[in-house]
Amino acid sequence: MRRGLSARLRESLAGFRSLLTFLTIIPAGGEFNLAPRHFYWTPLIGLIEGLLSTPPLLISRPIGVALAVALMYIINGFQHMDGFLDFGEVLLTGRRGEEAVRVLKDPHRGAFALALGLIDLVLVYSSVSSMGKVAMVTLPIAESSAAYAMFMTAHLGKPGESGVGKLFVMGSKGGVNLALSTIIYLVSTAAVPLIYHWDLPTLILLVPVSLLTAIVVALLVTRLSNLRLGFVNGDVLGFSFESSKVTLLVIYSIMIYAASLS
Template sequence: MGFRGLISFLTIIPAGGKFEYAPRYFYLVPLIGLIEGLIAASPLLISKPIGAALSTALTYLINGFQHMDGFLDFGEALLTGRRGEEAVRVLKDPHRGSFALTLGLIDVLLVYSSLLSMGKETLITLPITEAAAAYVMFTTAYLGKPSEGGLGRLFIIEAKGNVKLTSSTLLYAAIIVAVPLLYHWGALIILITITVNALISELVALLTVKLSHSRLGFVNGDVLGFSFELSKVTLLTIYSALGYLLTVH
Protein backbone atom coordinates (compact mmCIF):
# COMPACT_ATOMS: atom_id res chain seq x y z
CA MET A 1 0.00 0.00 0.00
CA GLY A 2 2.75 2.44 0.95
CA PHE A 3 4.99 1.56 -2.00
CA ARG A 4 2.06 1.97 -4.38
CA GLY A 5 1.43 5.35 -2.79
CA LEU A 6 5.07 6.25 -3.38
CA ILE A 7 4.74 5.34 -7.07
CA SER A 8 1.58 7.42 -7.38
CA PHE A 9 3.23 10.41 -5.69
CA LEU A 10 6.52 10.35 -7.60
CA THR A 11 5.16 9.39 -11.02
CA ILE A 12 2.05 9.80 -13.14
CA ILE A 13 1.41 6.05 -12.90
CA PRO A 14 -1.98 5.50 -11.20
CA ALA A 15 -0.75 2.82 -8.80
CA GLY A 16 -3.19 3.66 -6.03
CA GLY A 17 -2.04 3.27 -2.45
CA LYS A 18 -2.12 5.86 0.31
CA PHE A 19 0.19 8.87 0.37
CA GLU A 20 0.43 8.97 4.16
CA TYR A 21 2.40 5.71 4.06
CA ALA A 22 4.55 6.67 1.06
CA PRO A 23 7.37 8.49 2.95
CA ARG A 24 8.05 5.33 4.99
CA TYR A 25 8.94 3.52 1.77
CA PHE A 26 11.11 6.27 0.35
CA TYR A 27 14.18 4.04 0.66
CA LEU A 28 12.74 1.92 -2.19
CA VAL A 29 12.91 4.87 -4.59
CA PRO A 30 15.76 3.37 -6.72
CA LEU A 31 13.23 0.76 -7.85
CA ILE A 32 10.88 3.53 -8.99
CA GLY A 33 13.79 5.13 -10.83
CA LEU A 34 14.39 1.83 -12.60
CA ILE A 35 10.72 1.63 -13.64
CA GLU A 36 10.85 5.19 -14.94
CA GLY A 37 14.04 4.45 -16.85
CA LEU A 38 12.66 1.31 -18.49
CA ILE A 39 9.54 3.16 -19.63
CA ALA A 40 11.53 6.16 -20.86
CA ALA A 41 13.96 3.93 -22.76
CA SER A 42 11.25 2.13 -24.75
CA PRO A 43 11.04 4.71 -27.62
CA LEU A 44 14.75 4.15 -28.27
CA LEU A 45 13.76 0.90 -29.98
CA ILE A 46 12.44 2.92 -32.94
CA SER A 47 14.24 5.33 -35.30
CA LYS A 48 16.98 7.20 -33.48
CA PRO A 49 16.17 10.95 -33.77
CA ILE A 50 12.48 10.69 -32.95
CA GLY A 51 13.12 7.88 -30.47
CA ALA A 52 15.65 9.99 -28.59
CA ALA A 53 13.25 12.94 -28.57
CA LEU A 54 10.37 10.83 -27.23
CA SER A 55 12.63 9.21 -24.67
CA THR A 56 13.85 12.62 -23.50
CA ALA A 57 10.26 13.80 -23.12
CA LEU A 58 9.33 10.70 -21.14
CA THR A 59 12.13 11.25 -18.62
CA TYR A 60 10.26 14.39 -17.58
CA LEU A 61 6.67 13.34 -18.24
CA ILE A 62 6.81 10.09 -16.28
CA ASN A 63 7.44 11.96 -13.01
CA GLY A 64 5.11 14.82 -13.83
CA PHE A 65 8.00 17.30 -14.21
CA GLN A 66 8.44 17.27 -10.40
CA HIS A 67 12.20 16.92 -10.52
CA MET A 68 12.63 19.47 -13.29
CA ASP A 69 10.55 21.92 -11.26
CA GLY A 70 12.89 21.51 -8.29
CA PHE A 71 15.92 21.73 -10.57
CA LEU A 72 14.75 25.08 -11.92
CA ASP A 73 13.69 26.52 -8.55
CA PHE A 74 16.81 25.62 -6.57
CA GLY A 75 19.09 26.18 -9.57
CA GLU A 76 17.80 29.72 -9.91
CA ALA A 77 18.27 30.33 -6.18
CA LEU A 78 21.88 29.18 -6.53
CA LEU A 79 22.64 31.28 -9.58
CA THR A 80 21.30 34.47 -8.03
CA GLY A 81 23.95 34.16 -5.32
CA ARG A 82 21.38 34.87 -2.59
CA ARG A 83 21.50 33.33 0.88
CA GLY A 84 19.09 32.83 3.75
CA GLU A 85 15.64 34.37 3.49
CA GLU A 86 16.44 36.05 0.16
CA ALA A 87 17.37 32.69 -1.36
CA VAL A 88 14.18 31.14 0.02
CA ARG A 89 12.11 33.90 -1.59
CA VAL A 90 13.73 33.19 -4.96
CA LEU A 91 13.11 29.47 -4.45
CA LYS A 92 9.41 29.99 -3.75
CA ASP A 93 8.81 32.62 -6.43
CA PRO A 94 6.30 31.09 -8.90
CA HIS A 95 7.70 33.15 -11.78
CA ARG A 96 10.62 31.75 -13.77
CA GLY A 97 13.60 34.01 -14.36
CA SER A 98 16.22 33.89 -17.09
CA PHE A 99 18.48 31.71 -14.95
CA ALA A 100 15.80 29.03 -14.60
CA LEU A 101 14.89 29.09 -18.28
CA THR A 102 18.53 28.77 -19.32
CA LEU A 103 19.12 25.91 -16.90
CA GLY A 104 16.08 24.08 -18.22
CA LEU A 105 17.21 24.49 -21.81
CA ILE A 106 20.72 23.25 -21.04
CA ASP A 107 19.33 20.26 -19.17
CA VAL A 108 16.98 19.19 -21.96
CA LEU A 109 19.65 19.66 -24.66
CA LEU A 110 22.21 17.60 -22.74
CA VAL A 111 19.75 14.78 -22.07
CA TYR A 112 18.58 14.67 -25.68
CA SER A 113 22.06 14.89 -27.21
CA SER A 114 23.34 12.20 -24.84
CA LEU A 115 20.54 9.79 -25.73
CA LEU A 116 20.95 10.58 -29.43
CA SER A 117 24.70 9.96 -29.42
CA MET A 118 24.55 6.54 -27.78
CA GLY A 119 23.61 3.31 -29.50
CA LYS A 120 21.76 0.29 -28.12
CA GLU A 121 23.62 0.72 -24.84
CA THR A 122 21.15 3.49 -24.03
CA LEU A 123 18.64 0.75 -23.20
CA ILE A 124 20.95 -0.05 -20.29
CA THR A 125 22.40 3.30 -19.34
CA LEU A 126 19.08 5.15 -19.11
CA PRO A 127 17.39 2.74 -16.64
CA ILE A 128 20.45 2.61 -14.37
CA THR A 129 20.84 6.39 -14.64
CA GLU A 130 17.25 6.94 -13.49
CA ALA A 131 17.78 4.47 -10.64
CA ALA A 132 20.97 6.29 -9.69
CA ALA A 133 19.24 9.67 -9.75
CA ALA A 134 16.49 8.34 -7.50
CA TYR A 135 19.12 6.99 -5.10
CA VAL A 136 20.88 10.36 -5.06
CA MET A 137 17.55 11.94 -4.16
CA PHE A 138 17.19 9.55 -1.22
CA THR A 139 20.79 10.09 -0.11
CA THR A 140 20.30 13.86 -0.25
CA ALA A 141 17.27 13.45 2.00
CA TYR A 142 19.25 11.21 4.36
CA LEU A 143 22.06 13.76 4.70
CA GLY A 144 19.93 16.91 4.68
CA LYS A 145 18.34 18.99 7.41
CA PRO A 146 14.56 19.11 6.81
CA SER A 147 12.75 22.38 6.27
CA GLU A 148 10.04 23.58 8.63
CA GLY A 149 7.21 22.69 6.25
CA GLY A 150 6.27 21.21 2.90
CA LEU A 151 5.73 17.66 1.66
CA GLY A 152 9.46 17.18 1.23
CA ARG A 153 9.91 17.40 5.00
CA LEU A 154 8.05 14.10 5.51
CA PHE A 155 10.31 12.25 3.07
CA ILE A 156 13.48 13.76 4.50
CA ILE A 157 12.53 12.77 8.04
CA GLU A 158 11.62 9.24 6.97
CA ALA A 159 14.94 8.89 5.09
CA LYS A 160 16.88 9.02 8.35
CA GLY A 161 18.31 5.84 9.79
CA ASN A 162 21.20 3.59 8.82
CA VAL A 163 18.95 0.60 8.17
CA LYS A 164 17.01 2.48 5.48
CA LEU A 165 20.21 3.88 3.96
CA THR A 166 21.74 0.40 3.81
CA SER A 167 18.57 -1.07 2.29
CA SER A 168 18.38 1.65 -0.36
CA THR A 169 22.09 1.30 -1.15
CA LEU A 170 21.84 -2.48 -1.57
CA LEU A 171 18.79 -2.11 -3.83
CA TYR A 172 20.59 0.50 -5.90
CA ALA A 173 23.71 -1.68 -6.16
CA ALA A 174 21.64 -4.68 -7.25
CA ILE A 175 20.01 -2.64 -10.02
CA ILE A 176 23.23 -1.26 -11.51
CA VAL A 177 24.70 -4.78 -11.57
CA ALA A 178 21.64 -6.74 -12.67
CA VAL A 179 20.55 -4.57 -15.61
CA PRO A 180 23.92 -4.73 -17.46
CA LEU A 181 24.11 -8.47 -16.75
CA LEU A 182 20.74 -8.98 -18.41
CA TYR A 183 22.22 -7.46 -21.56
CA HIS A 184 25.36 -9.61 -21.25
CA TRP A 185 27.82 -6.82 -20.60
CA GLY A 186 31.33 -7.95 -19.65
CA ALA A 187 32.78 -7.71 -16.15
CA LEU A 188 35.08 -4.77 -17.03
CA ILE A 189 32.26 -2.67 -18.47
CA ILE A 190 30.04 -3.44 -15.48
CA LEU A 191 32.88 -2.41 -13.17
CA ILE A 192 33.24 0.89 -15.05
CA THR A 193 29.49 1.44 -14.77
CA ILE A 194 29.44 0.74 -11.03
CA THR A 195 32.42 3.03 -10.44
CA VAL A 196 30.95 5.91 -12.44
CA ASN A 197 27.56 5.57 -10.76
CA ALA A 198 29.01 5.35 -7.27
CA LEU A 199 31.30 8.37 -7.70
CA ILE A 200 28.70 10.62 -9.29
CA SER A 201 25.99 9.57 -6.84
CA GLU A 202 28.13 10.41 -3.83
CA LEU A 203 29.50 13.66 -5.26
CA VAL A 204 26.12 15.03 -6.36
CA ALA A 205 24.45 14.18 -3.05
CA LEU A 206 27.24 15.74 -0.98
CA LEU A 207 27.45 18.83 -3.19
CA THR A 208 23.69 19.37 -3.22
CA VAL A 209 23.40 19.08 0.56
CA LYS A 210 26.34 21.42 1.13
CA LEU A 211 24.95 24.05 -1.24
CA SER A 212 21.44 23.75 0.15
CA HIS A 213 22.56 24.08 3.78
CA SER A 214 24.78 27.06 2.99
CA ARG A 215 22.21 28.90 0.84
CA LEU A 216 18.88 27.92 2.38
CA GLY A 217 19.77 26.38 5.73
CA PHE A 218 17.77 23.23 4.95
CA VAL A 219 16.84 20.66 2.33
CA ASN A 220 13.31 20.55 0.90
CA GLY A 221 11.44 18.91 -1.97
CA ASP A 222 12.86 21.31 -4.56
CA VAL A 223 16.38 20.42 -3.47
CA LEU A 224 15.61 16.71 -3.77
CA GLY A 225 14.34 17.29 -7.30
CA PHE A 226 17.48 19.28 -8.10
CA SER A 227 19.70 16.41 -6.93
CA PHE A 228 17.74 13.96 -9.10
CA GLU A 229 17.97 16.05 -12.24
CA LEU A 230 21.60 17.05 -11.75
CA SER A 231 22.73 13.46 -11.28
CA LYS A 232 20.63 12.29 -14.25
CA VAL A 233 22.03 14.79 -16.73
CA THR A 234 25.58 14.35 -15.38
CA LEU A 235 25.52 10.57 -15.70
CA LEU A 236 23.97 10.59 -19.16
CA THR A 237 26.59 13.08 -20.35
CA ILE A 238 29.39 10.93 -18.96
CA TYR A 239 27.95 7.76 -20.49
CA SER A 240 27.68 9.55 -23.82
CA ALA A 241 31.37 10.48 -23.58
CA LEU A 242 32.22 6.86 -22.73
CA GLY A 243 29.98 5.50 -25.46
CA TYR A 244 32.78 3.84 -27.38
CA LEU A 245 33.58 1.73 -24.30
CA LEU A 246 29.97 0.77 -23.60
CA THR A 247 28.90 -0.08 -27.14
CA VAL A 248 26.75 -3.21 -27.28
CA HIS A 249 27.66 -5.34 -30.28
Protein backbone atom coordinates (compact mmCIF):
# COMPACT_ATOMS: atom_id res chain seq x y z
CA MET A 1 0.00 0.00 0.00
CA ARG A 2 2.72 2.46 1.04
CA ARG A 3 4.87 1.44 -1.94
CA GLY A 4 1.95 2.02 -4.33
CA LEU A 5 1.25 5.44 -2.84
CA SER A 6 4.93 6.36 -3.10
CA ALA A 7 5.00 5.33 -6.77
CA ARG A 8 1.92 7.43 -7.55
CA LEU A 9 3.46 10.41 -5.77
CA ARG A 10 6.70 10.07 -7.74
CA GLU A 11 4.72 9.87 -10.99
CA SER A 12 2.68 12.94 -10.03
CA LEU A 13 5.83 14.94 -9.32
CA ALA A 14 7.35 13.75 -12.59
CA GLY A 15 4.15 14.90 -14.30
CA PHE A 16 4.50 18.29 -12.64
CA ARG A 17 8.05 18.62 -13.98
CA SER A 18 6.89 17.61 -17.46
CA LEU A 19 4.02 20.10 -17.38
CA LEU A 20 6.32 22.86 -16.14
CA THR A 21 8.70 22.15 -19.02
CA PHE A 22 5.86 22.16 -21.56
CA LEU A 23 4.01 25.27 -20.34
CA THR A 24 7.04 27.42 -19.60
CA ILE A 25 10.60 28.01 -20.78
CA ILE A 26 11.89 26.46 -17.53
CA PRO A 27 13.87 23.30 -18.37
CA ALA A 28 12.48 21.13 -15.56
CA GLY A 29 12.87 17.88 -17.49
CA GLY A 30 10.38 15.04 -17.56
CA GLU A 31 8.65 13.19 -20.38
CA PHE A 32 5.96 14.93 -22.39
CA ASN A 33 3.54 12.00 -22.22
CA LEU A 34 3.18 12.61 -18.47
CA ALA A 35 2.16 16.27 -18.86
CA PRO A 36 -1.43 15.81 -20.14
CA ARG A 37 -2.21 13.18 -17.48
CA HIS A 38 -1.15 15.60 -14.74
CA PHE A 39 -2.73 18.76 -16.13
CA TYR A 40 -4.31 19.35 -12.72
CA TRP A 41 -0.98 20.89 -11.59
CA THR A 42 -1.47 23.88 -13.88
CA PRO A 43 -2.69 26.36 -11.17
CA LEU A 44 0.60 25.89 -9.31
CA ILE A 45 2.53 26.44 -12.52
CA GLY A 46 0.55 29.63 -13.11
CA LEU A 47 1.46 30.75 -9.60
CA ILE A 48 5.15 30.10 -10.29
CA GLU A 49 4.94 32.12 -13.52
CA GLY A 50 3.36 34.99 -11.62
CA LEU A 51 5.90 34.91 -8.80
CA LEU A 52 8.80 34.91 -11.24
CA SER A 53 7.29 37.93 -13.01
CA THR A 54 6.98 40.16 -9.94
CA PRO A 55 10.59 41.14 -8.99
CA PRO A 56 10.74 44.02 -11.54
CA LEU A 57 7.83 45.64 -9.68
CA LEU A 58 10.30 46.55 -6.94
CA ILE A 59 11.93 49.15 -9.18
CA SER A 60 10.45 52.37 -10.62
CA ARG A 61 6.88 51.91 -11.80
CA PRO A 62 6.88 52.54 -15.58
CA ILE A 63 9.87 50.38 -16.47
CA GLY A 64 9.25 47.92 -13.64
CA VAL A 65 5.69 47.23 -14.78
CA ALA A 66 6.79 46.91 -18.40
CA LEU A 67 9.46 44.37 -17.44
CA ALA A 68 7.02 42.41 -15.25
CA VAL A 69 4.44 42.23 -18.05
CA ALA A 70 7.15 41.20 -20.53
CA LEU A 71 8.32 38.46 -18.18
CA MET A 72 4.79 37.08 -17.90
CA TYR A 73 4.71 36.38 -21.62
CA ILE A 74 8.35 35.33 -21.95
CA ILE A 75 8.18 32.75 -19.15
CA ASN A 76 5.33 30.87 -20.82
CA GLY A 77 6.90 31.26 -24.25
CA PHE A 78 3.97 33.36 -25.54
CA GLN A 79 1.93 30.12 -25.83
CA HIS A 80 -1.21 31.55 -24.28
CA MET A 81 -1.01 34.79 -26.23
CA ASP A 82 -0.71 32.79 -29.45
CA GLY A 83 -3.93 30.93 -28.66
CA PHE A 84 -5.60 34.14 -27.54
CA LEU A 85 -4.92 35.75 -30.91
CA ASP A 86 -5.90 32.69 -32.96
CA PHE A 87 -9.23 31.95 -31.28
CA GLY A 88 -9.92 35.65 -30.73
CA GLU A 89 -9.76 36.14 -34.48
CA VAL A 90 -12.24 33.29 -34.95
CA LEU A 91 -14.68 35.02 -32.60
CA LEU A 92 -14.28 38.43 -34.22
CA THR A 93 -14.75 37.10 -37.75
CA GLY A 94 -18.03 35.45 -36.75
CA ARG A 95 -17.16 32.23 -38.62
CA ARG A 96 -18.47 28.80 -37.58
CA GLY A 97 -17.68 25.19 -38.33
CA GLU A 98 -15.11 24.41 -41.01
CA GLU A 99 -14.70 28.09 -41.91
CA ALA A 100 -13.84 28.87 -38.28
CA VAL A 101 -11.30 26.03 -38.22
CA ARG A 102 -9.64 27.42 -41.36
CA VAL A 103 -9.34 30.85 -39.72
CA LEU A 104 -7.92 29.20 -36.59
CA LYS A 105 -5.24 27.35 -38.57
CA ASP A 106 -4.31 30.28 -40.80
CA PRO A 107 -0.66 31.12 -39.91
CA HIS A 108 -1.11 34.78 -40.92
CA ARG A 109 -2.36 37.29 -38.35
CA GLY A 110 -5.29 39.44 -39.43
CA ALA A 111 -6.18 42.92 -38.29
CA PHE A 112 -8.65 41.50 -35.75
CA ALA A 113 -5.94 39.47 -34.01
CA LEU A 114 -3.47 42.36 -33.92
CA ALA A 115 -6.07 44.74 -32.49
CA LEU A 116 -7.11 42.19 -29.88
CA GLY A 117 -3.51 41.61 -28.83
CA LEU A 118 -2.92 45.34 -28.48
CA ILE A 119 -6.05 45.77 -26.34
CA ASP A 120 -4.95 42.89 -24.13
CA LEU A 121 -1.46 44.33 -23.59
CA VAL A 122 -2.81 47.81 -22.81
CA LEU A 123 -5.28 46.43 -20.25
CA VAL A 124 -2.69 44.19 -18.60
CA TYR A 125 -0.08 46.97 -18.39
CA SER A 126 -2.51 49.63 -17.13
CA SER A 127 -4.07 47.29 -14.56
CA VAL A 128 -0.72 46.20 -13.12
CA SER A 129 0.54 49.79 -13.15
CA SER A 130 -2.52 51.07 -11.28
CA MET A 131 -2.04 48.52 -8.49
CA GLY A 132 1.53 49.53 -7.67
CA LYS A 133 3.33 47.21 -5.21
CA VAL A 134 0.04 45.40 -4.46
CA ALA A 135 0.57 43.66 -7.81
CA MET A 136 3.29 41.64 -6.05
CA VAL A 137 0.34 39.70 -4.61
CA THR A 138 -2.39 40.06 -7.21
CA LEU A 139 -0.27 39.16 -10.25
CA PRO A 140 0.61 35.63 -9.06
CA ILE A 141 -3.02 35.09 -8.05
CA ALA A 142 -4.24 36.24 -11.46
CA GLU A 143 -1.81 33.86 -13.20
CA SER A 144 -2.85 30.93 -11.00
CA SER A 145 -6.54 31.74 -11.56
CA ALA A 146 -5.99 31.97 -15.31
CA ALA A 147 -4.31 28.56 -15.26
CA TYR A 148 -7.26 27.14 -13.32
CA ALA A 149 -9.66 28.62 -15.88
CA MET A 150 -7.60 26.92 -18.59
CA PHE A 151 -7.90 23.59 -16.77
CA MET A 152 -11.65 24.08 -16.30
CA THR A 153 -12.08 24.88 -20.00
CA ALA A 154 -10.31 21.61 -20.85
CA HIS A 155 -12.36 19.72 -18.26
CA LEU A 156 -15.67 21.06 -19.59
CA GLY A 157 -14.81 21.06 -23.30
CA LYS A 158 -15.10 18.51 -26.09
CA PRO A 159 -11.76 17.26 -27.45
CA GLY A 160 -10.88 17.75 -31.09
CA GLU A 161 -10.06 14.89 -33.44
CA SER A 162 -6.31 15.45 -33.25
CA GLY A 163 -3.58 17.74 -31.95
CA VAL A 164 -1.73 18.24 -28.69
CA GLY A 165 -4.71 20.07 -27.20
CA LYS A 166 -6.77 16.88 -27.41
CA LEU A 167 -4.36 15.15 -25.03
CA PHE A 168 -4.77 17.86 -22.40
CA VAL A 169 -8.54 17.98 -22.77
CA MET A 170 -8.74 14.22 -22.30
CA GLY A 171 -6.23 14.35 -19.45
CA SER A 172 -8.36 16.87 -17.54
CA LYS A 173 -11.45 14.66 -17.39
CA GLY A 174 -12.63 12.94 -14.24
CA GLY A 175 -13.73 14.02 -10.80
CA VAL A 176 -10.38 13.22 -9.19
CA ASN A 177 -8.48 15.51 -11.57
CA LEU A 178 -11.04 18.29 -11.01
CA ALA A 179 -10.78 17.93 -7.24
CA LEU A 180 -6.97 17.91 -7.30
CA SER A 181 -6.77 20.99 -9.52
CA THR A 182 -9.32 22.87 -7.41
CA ILE A 183 -7.47 22.09 -4.17
CA ILE A 184 -4.12 23.11 -5.69
CA TYR A 185 -5.71 26.31 -7.00
CA LEU A 186 -7.35 27.29 -3.70
CA VAL A 187 -4.15 26.65 -1.74
CA SER A 188 -2.15 28.64 -4.31
CA THR A 189 -4.61 31.53 -4.23
CA ALA A 190 -4.61 31.75 -0.44
CA ALA A 191 -0.87 31.19 0.06
CA VAL A 192 0.47 34.40 -1.49
CA PRO A 193 -1.69 36.88 0.50
CA LEU A 194 -0.87 34.99 3.70
CA ILE A 195 2.85 35.21 2.97
CA TYR A 196 2.47 38.97 2.58
CA HIS A 197 0.37 39.11 5.79
CA TRP A 198 -2.82 40.36 4.17
CA ASP A 199 -5.75 40.62 6.57
CA LEU A 200 -8.39 37.88 6.67
CA PRO A 201 -11.34 39.96 5.33
CA THR A 202 -9.34 40.84 2.19
CA LEU A 203 -8.43 37.18 1.71
CA ILE A 204 -12.04 36.10 2.15
CA LEU A 205 -13.08 38.56 -0.56
CA LEU A 206 -10.19 37.84 -2.93
CA VAL A 207 -10.49 34.05 -3.11
CA PRO A 208 -14.21 33.85 -4.05
CA VAL A 209 -13.87 36.67 -6.61
CA SER A 210 -10.92 34.91 -8.25
CA LEU A 211 -12.59 31.50 -8.22
CA LEU A 212 -15.90 32.79 -9.57
CA THR A 213 -14.21 34.78 -12.35
CA ALA A 214 -12.13 31.77 -13.43
CA ILE A 215 -15.20 29.52 -13.57
CA VAL A 216 -17.33 32.07 -15.43
CA VAL A 217 -14.60 32.66 -18.03
CA ALA A 218 -14.13 28.90 -18.46
CA LEU A 219 -17.86 28.35 -18.95
CA LEU A 220 -18.13 31.21 -21.42
CA VAL A 221 -15.07 30.20 -23.45
CA THR A 222 -16.18 26.57 -23.55
CA ARG A 223 -19.62 27.62 -24.77
CA LEU A 224 -18.18 29.87 -27.46
CA SER A 225 -15.74 27.19 -28.58
CA ASN A 226 -18.47 24.59 -28.88
CA LEU A 227 -20.59 27.00 -30.93
CA ARG A 228 -17.79 28.15 -33.24
CA LEU A 229 -15.53 25.12 -33.58
CA GLY A 230 -17.39 22.23 -32.00
CA PHE A 231 -14.40 21.36 -29.80
CA VAL A 232 -11.74 22.74 -27.47
CA ASN A 233 -8.11 22.71 -28.59
CA GLY A 234 -4.83 24.27 -27.46
CA ASP A 235 -5.66 27.68 -28.94
CA VAL A 236 -8.94 27.77 -27.02
CA LEU A 237 -7.10 26.87 -23.81
CA GLY A 238 -4.67 29.74 -24.41
CA PHE A 239 -7.58 32.09 -25.05
CA SER A 240 -9.18 31.00 -21.78
CA PHE A 241 -5.95 31.63 -19.87
CA GLU A 242 -5.33 35.09 -21.31
CA SER A 243 -8.99 36.17 -21.07
CA SER A 244 -9.21 35.13 -17.43
CA LYS A 245 -5.92 36.83 -16.57
CA VAL A 246 -6.75 40.21 -18.09
CA THR A 247 -10.30 40.10 -16.66
CA LEU A 248 -9.01 39.45 -13.16
CA LEU A 249 -6.30 42.11 -13.35
CA VAL A 250 -8.92 44.68 -14.35
CA ILE A 251 -11.22 43.52 -11.53
CA TYR A 252 -8.39 43.68 -8.98
CA SER A 253 -7.42 47.21 -10.06
CA ILE A 254 -11.05 48.35 -9.72
CA MET A 255 -11.33 46.73 -6.28
CA ILE A 256 -8.14 48.40 -5.08
CA TYR A 257 -9.24 51.77 -6.41
CA ALA A 258 -12.64 51.42 -4.73
CA ALA A 259 -10.95 50.48 -1.45
CA SER A 260 -8.76 53.60 -1.65
CA LEU A 261 -11.88 55.78 -1.81
CA SER A 262 -13.42 54.33 1.34
